[in-house]
Amino acid sequence: MEITKLTLSVVNAYLQYLMARSIFSQKEIEYLKSQRLARIATAASTQEEGSIQPDVVPVGFDFDGEYLYVGGMNLLKSTKYTNVLKNNNVAIVIDDLKSIDPWDPRGIRVYGTADIVTRQGGYMENTDHPNPQYIRVKPKKKWSWGVEEPVFVNGKFNVKRAKAG
DSSP states (O other): OOOHHHHHHHHHHHHHHHHHSSSSHHHHHHHHHHHOEEEEEEEOOOOSSSOOOOEEEEEEEEEEEHHHEEOOOOOOHHHHHHHHHHOOEEEEEEEEEETTTEEEEEEEEEEEEEEEEOOSSSGGSSSSOOOOOEEEEEEEEEEESSSSSOSEEETOOOOOOEEOO
């Protein structure tokens, strides 16, 4: 019983530490953890290194309170993986519709830097094609709408912005 209380205390302290360092509010963290699909945008850095055409693809993801993790069945053969090796600047959008009548979108757009990591316990372990390789994204800037406050206020789009600091 004491070990359980101690474990919960340590986990809660760690979560509070992450929230203090996070650019996301508690509601935004809850929203990110409730979602499983996103879109990630990557691009090669120069024309000589490959196409400078941005690449946007739907992806599965998870969020540990600090980083976003993007995986895939054939991650190491993907354009997003190749692009991140050349240019680690990425953008991710996680969004959905709370309702269509009335129209009530919500979401979070993130700019961040990415690297490639091996990770145990990620969402890919629960698929038919487990793969421990992930693109890990450190959020640097974010915009959110409809997560904490109504998306439209007085006929204007209501966006909450923040930067890592």
